Amino acid sequence: MSRALHDCVVVGGGAVGAATALGLARAGRRVALVERNARPAFTEETPVTRVTTLNAASMNLLDDLGVRSAIMTRRTHAFHGMEVWDAHSAARIRFDADELGVPALGWTVELIVLEASLWEAMEAEGVELFPGTGWRAVDWRSDRVDLYLNDERCLSGRLILAADGGESRLRHQAGIGVRRNPYRMSGVVATVRTRFPHEDTAWQRFNDEEIVAFLPLSDGRSSIVWSMPDYAAGEVLALGDAEFSERLDQSFGGRLGGIMGADPRFVFPLVGRQANDYVRGRLVLLGDAAHTIHPLAGQGLNLGFGDVRALLEALPQGAGSDPASARSLRTYTRARRVENEIMLRSMEGLRWLFGSKAPVAMHARAAGVQQVDRTAWMKHFFALRALGLN
Ligand SMILES: Cc1cc2nc3c(=O)[nH]c(=O)nc-3n(C[C@H](O)[C@H](O)[C@H](O)COP(=O)(O)OP(=O)(O)OC[C@H]3O[C@@H](n4cnc5c(N)ncnc54)[C@H](O)[C@@H]3O)c2cc1C
Known part of the structure; x- marks a missing residue:
């Protein structure tokens, strides 16, 4: 069996794992990345x-990693407006980039664009890539971790980084427990054309148990994230194109004049999770392997990138130093676990507030939304948190 010793072995080549591996390699570390799926690739013909x-x-993180310009040239769209409203009151809140003095309120990016661009940069930076490769066993040693791949190879790392998603097998193998909140909700995702232009705005409507978001794309279409109870998602997915469009438009309150066409639909189970620890010995959890949240504020990957930034800052500098220094890993956990917990609980609170039909909750959300919309400093405060600039 062949064995190779690395400073860091990253498991999972989604956006978080790839950004982590790239950042570590740019800091002079010898890095390997194992991904069970094929290498991500993007062309202009790739469907959204x-x-x-x-x-x-x-x-800013993608800029520091040297991939921002590649991502910006691949159908990425900077948007300047955001509007959130409630189906049961006249209350609405609107954010504008100009009013807040920021260049954009956010960017809509395709995951495949992010992943393909990060993989190209990893390759250029000398990360050893193992796409289409699973692992069968892990041996936790005092000075390193040995990861036995499905073939005859073994990768040894002084630090092993789990970025293998919400059902992280490495987290499970290390015996790290997880607090789970099965929302019993699903997210239906599709790309749609609307009668009226999207106005360069991210729209979100709360409608009882459903939350529907329209995210503006560079080609004038919108990407929707429509969360609803599991049973309703099953029904919606069974609808033909015309019925689907009509049902979606109803939930969205007809805001953009009707749905003129919808691409194939995908569905994702929504589960809130928070790992009990982010670090165990020489193992670190990042991204969805550490936490998952409801997509209502579009923050899951932003939190994952926050983990990447915090880890890169916490690890000792200098290619020869042990990356698994207990002090550095404690700094990482302290920087991220509470921050992620606050976001997780805020999303659960918002979901309850906007999903409740109790008169007191309906009154509180209408009054709260209107108050925030009318008060400049509150708007600024919430916008900066959403932008990750708090
Ligand atoms: C409907 C929906 C909408 C969302 N919208 C937003 C949004 O607008 N903004 C936002 O910030 N976040 C959003 N999120 C959350 C965001 O998509 C995730 O947080 C993010 O993609 C997680 O990235 P990750 O790299 O941590 O995990 P993943 O993307 O899950 O990547 C994990 C990788 O590990 C690999 N892997 C798994 N097991 C193994 C193994 N045993 N061996 C090797 N490889 C393995 C997988 O193949 C995969 O490539 C949304 C989520 C959903 C469900």
Whole structure:
């Protein structure tokens, strides 16, 4: 069996794992990355499937990693307006980039664009890439971790980084527990054409148990994230194109004049999770492996990129130093666990407030939304948090 010793072995080549591996390699570390799926690739013909909104803090990280310009040339769209409203009152809140004095409120980016651009940069930076490769066993040693791949190879790392998603197998193998909140909700995702232009605005409507967001794309279409109870998602997915469009438009309150066409739909189960620890010995959890949240504020990946930034800042500098220094890893956990917990709880609170039909909750949200919309400093405060610039 061949064995190679690395400073860091990253498991999971999604956006978070790839950004982590790239950042570590740029800091002079010898890095390997293992991904069970094929290498992500993007061409102009690649259809739009999963779109994410990134905030300014995430774009700054991508800039520091040297991939921002590649991402910006690949259908990424900076948007300047954001509007949130409630189906049961006249209350609405509107944010504008000009009013807040920021260049953009967010960016809509396709996940495949992010991943493909990060993989190209990893390759250029000398990260050893193992796409289409799973692992069968892990051996936690005092001075390193040995990861046995599905073939005859073994990768040894002084630090192993789990970025293997919400159901992280490495987290499970390390015996790290997780607090789970099954929302019993699903997110239906599709790309749609609307009668009226999207006005360069990210729209979100709260409608009882449903929350529907329209995210503006560079080609004039919108990417929707429509969260609803699991049983309703099953029904919606079974609808033909015309019925789907009509049902979506109803939930959205007809804001953009009607849905003129919808691409294939995808569905994602929504689960809130928070790992009990982010670090165990020489293992670190990042991104969805550490936490997942409801997508209503579009923050899951932004939090994951926050983890990447915090880890890169916490690890000792100097290629020869042990990256698994207990002090550095404690700094990382302290920087991220509470921050992520606050976001997780805020999303659960918002989801309750906007999903409740109790008169007191309906009154509180109408009054609260109107108050924030009319009060400049409150608007600024909430906008800066959403932009990751708090
Ligand atoms: C409907 C929906 C909408 C969302 N919208 C937004 C948004 O607007 N803004 C935002 O910030 N966030 C959003 N999110 C959240 C965001 O998509 C995730 O937080 C983010 O993609 C997680 O990235 P990750 O790299 O941590 O995990 P993943 O993207 O899950 O990547 C994990 C990787 O690990 C690999 N892997 C898993 N197991 C193994 C193994 N055993 N061996 C090797 N490789 C393995 C997987 O193949 C995968 O490539 C949304 C989520 C959903 C569901």
